[in-house]
Amino acid sequence: MNIVLRNVIAVFAGAIVGSIVNMTLLLIGGSLVPPPAGVDPSNMESIKAGAHLFEAKHFIFPFIAHAGGTLVGGLTASMIGGTNRLILALIVGALSWPSLLRAVRAQVLSLREREFVEAAQALDLGLR
Numbered sequence: 001m002n003i004v005l006r007n008v009i010a011v012f013a014g015a016i017v018g019s020i021v022n023m024t025l026l027l028i029g030g031s032l033v034p035p036p037a038g039v040d041p042s043n044m045e046s047i048k049a050g051a052h053l054f055e056a057k058h059f060i061f062p063f064i065a066h067a068g069g070t071l072v073g074g075l076t077a078s079m080i081g082g083t084n085r086l087i088l089a090l091i092v093g094a095l096s097w098p099s100l101l102r103a104v105r106a107q108v109l110s111l112r113e114r115e116f117v118e119a120a121q122a123l124d125l126g127l128r
Helices: 003-034 044-049 055-081 085-111 117-124
Strands: none
Touching: 003 085, 055 085, 085 117
16 A cells, blocks of 8 residues: 555544544543533533533543543554654644644633632732
8 A cells, every 4th residue: 555545544544533532532521520500511502601600520521532532543543654653643633632722712711700700800900
């Protein structure tokens, strides 16, 4: 098999396997750490209304899922690839970054809605 074709297949296979692992871990995480009472995870309006109820434990499992999916995807690409296996694993890792960054952004934005931020604003402690 042509080495370039094998490397391209390795990247696609790594991305697909990594995505499957990520989604599987996310589905398992939803049952291990259920959402707060009164929040329906299938309804966006319910999630927006109950965003202040989410705690750190609700965000840890998605990070673990993304990291695990990236790791397994990179390993898959490096096992299938013919040459430059590290580069192939890094390409799979770079493909998975946008979803992880979106999760980090959601966590940071949820911190703005916390009670201690509102208390700091009420006391005019300033924002940095």
